[in-house]
Amino acid sequence: MWSRRVIERRIGISVSMNEARSIMRQAGFMEFAVNSEYFIYKKKGRIIPLTASGAPIEIVVVKAGKGLLVKSRYSTVILFDNGYLDKLTDDFVAKFEPT
Numbered sequence: 001m002w003s004r005r006v007i008e009r010r011i012g013i014s015v016s017m018n019e020a021r022s023i024m025r026q027a028g029f030m031e032f033a034v035n036s037e038y039f040i041y042k043k044k045g046r047i048i049p050l051t052a053s054g055a056p057i058e059i060v061v062v063k064a065g066k067g068l069l070v071k072s073r074y075s076t077v078i079l080f081d082n083g084y085l086d087k088l089t090d091d092f093v094a095k096f097e098p099t
Contacts, residue, residue, distance in 0.1 A: 004073070004074070004077060005073065005081075006071050006072070006073045007071065007072045007073065007085050007086055007089045008069065008070070008071050009069075009070045009089055009090070009093045010064065010067065010068075010069055010070075011064075011067040011068045011069075011070065011093055011096055011097055012066070012067045013066050013067055013097070013098060014066070014067045014068040014096045014097060014098065015096050015097070015098055017036075017039070017061070017063060017068075020039075020061055020068060020096050021034070021039055021041075023092070023095050023096065024039075024041040024059065024061075024092075025041075027043075027092075028043060029041035029042060029043045029057075029059065030042055030043070030044075032058070036063075037062065037063050038060060038061060038062040038063065039060070039061055040058065040059070040060050041058070041059050041061075042056065042057065042058050042059075042075065043056060043057045043058075043059075044056055045057065045075075045076070052074070052078055052080070052081055052082055052084035052085065053084050055074045055075070055076055055078055056074065056075035056076055057072060057073070057074060057075060057085070057088070058072065058073055058074075058075050059071070059072045059089075059092065060072075061096075068096055070089060070092055070093055070096065072085055072088065072089045072092075073085070
């Protein structure tokens with residue numbers, strides 16, 4: 001199965017954009033673009049990954065009212081998507097929700 005799909009999650013009430021950026025850096029993602037309304041972080045990976053967890057990933061976080069919209073995708077074509085991107089996105093959503 002070819003995967004160039006985008007995983008999208010909405011968070012009703014979330015941490016601030018600065019806190020979300022800090023969480024992304026702590027997770028090993030590099031800042032690619034920052035604006036007052038959104039930011040893009042990327043994580044390097046193999047160009048031809050053997051597993052989905054080794055693939056380069058791009059995550060976009062957009063300010064959406066009092067919450068955030070999180071979009072993630074692989075930066076390359078994945079032949080066999082085993083749900084890794086869904087799990088990674090859900091993990092960030094959990095971290096972005098206020099405690």
